[in-house]
Amino acid sequence: MEDEAEIYDGIRAQFPLTFGKQSKAQTPLEAIHKTTRRDTSVSISEKSSSSQNDNALPSISSSSKAWLNSLRTFKTPNPPVMSDSGPSGIIRDSDADDGSKIGPPRPPIESKLNEDDDDVIIGPPRPPPPGEGSDDDEDDDGEMIGPPPPPPSSNLEDSDVEEEEYEENRYRIPQSNEIVLKGHTKVVSALAVDHTGSRVLSGSYDYTVRMYDFQGMNSRLQSFRQLEPFEGHQIRNLSWSPTADRFMCVTGSAQAKIYDRDGLTLGEFMKGDMYIRDLKNTKGHISGLTCGEWHPKTKETILTSSEDGSLRIWDVNDFKSQKQVIKPKLARPGRIPVTTCAWDREGKSIVGGIGDGSIQIWNLKPGWGSRPDIHVENSHSDDITALKFSSDGKILLSRSFDGSLKVWDLRQMKKPLKVFDDLPNNYAQTNIAFSPDEQLFLTGTSVEKESQTGGLLCFYDRTKLELVSRVGISPTCSVVQCAWHPKLNQIFATSGDKSQGGTHVLYDPTLSERGALVCVARAPRKKSVDDFEAKPVIHNPHALPLFRDAPSRKRQREKILKDPLKSHKPELPINGPGFGGRVGTSQGSLLTQYLMKQGGLIKETWMEEDPREAILKYADVAAKDPKYIAPAYSHTQPEPVFAKSDSEEEDK
16 A cells, blocks of 8 residues: 555656645635526616615525535624525525515525425425415414415505516526526427436437436536437437436437437337338338327336327337337328327326327227327317326317417317417427426427517416416527426426527526536536546557558658758749859859959949940950950951042042
């Protein structure tokens, strides 16, 4: 052990002292949550309070508060009490007893002090049990039961504003903060969050599936794995198993794939014979899949729907053939695609949305066949994109391309209870989701060309059947899939267009638990000594020329340096006048010219004087002493003979 310690110290001495040390985050958790605050409309009371409390930070939940207390302790003798005031996020001092209240009233102090209590309210509060909703019990116990009453106010305008805030906040919608899980290059069309809330799957039209882990992510929000189930096929649906150890991926191909929790392929279902007329005789789907969902109770059973006009129930342990083939009831013989499918809460009923606009429900019972138990014709005027059962089995929600959301009573399916219009939908994967207590349901909207509103999340009250709230997700991208996780109390919404895509996670530090709260405040890990890995070098001298490594250039460079021609310094560029036919050399191109110039015999004065004057200055010398040209031709040069004039006038 001592030798190992000495070796480690010797290695550690080669690195800086700060290398690999994990320092605690100095940024307070409230400041980190403040950076992820969403830009929401500010009410009158919030404006007045923000002018007084400019540095107000959002309060945090019990688990986050315990985590923050473990990192740092309060230095002030009387620390302020953090109130769970919802989206306003105002920290009120515990000594302020002036009776003024901003936003909805705070929970009792007893629930705040008990930080280890795990019974945290998620979603809207449930109705009180019979016999416990009286005022006497509330005064005796000091605990709030049911939604808090609106705060009293003397001014009528303030009371109206506070009533509106109360209506919005009493549903406890986590929407104050937001993070975005990016990575896709096109619209995100599929979403699946496991039951524990630790892992998120997102599938896109860019043919890939990305896996995110909240426990392993840091503030960079990067996925830890990327999959491409089928090359060239869009991802249409993702579904976790009941035990969250496997998940199913449904693409535009005819085969669904099964992966384990870490993204390793376990198998794919068989494709049927497209030349067989009867779909019941084929061993699988013959056209592209449209939807798929895992059984809510049994971890071996899967339901899929396809464009070939059938629904099939599969056994995960047998990829070669399905267990049951369901052919919908049609008005005319033919193949009409099944656009979506779903299980009920107990897994005892199946619903399918047919391409002719009908909704058909089958009850799983001994001896059941393809004849539906409930058949609603012309439920929508266009293809149905999503169907959703309520947990009590009384309500069915349907979403369609016709821009509507319909609420059906399963006991009376002849006519919908309520129809919500003006919900544009351009994607076949637009779904519906319930809140954890199923008092609300929500869906996304698509962006239209001429409209100025972007993608929205619309929340509806199940009891009153009315619109409760609309939350803007993206100004330019459509919202396709959404989910409200019951354990995290966080809302997931996928969006995107032809050039980008992402998953928006809405949370509230006062209401949400874990999930985004864990990874937002986690700084990227610093490099350590143990992270260093030497890349191995593999030498394969007998490989084929195509796969052979590039040869070393060291010997070639040494050989070039020894060659006098190749290692010769190149001549400088030409500039200035020259001699002997070479233009621009300053020293001359011939040895004789160089020596004469160095001896002063050649004087470069012809550049400075006139050429005519330079020639004429030797005219008198040449006439008196012709030693250059005339003596050479003196013996052969004819004497000049001039004609004699005959006239006297010329002589004169």
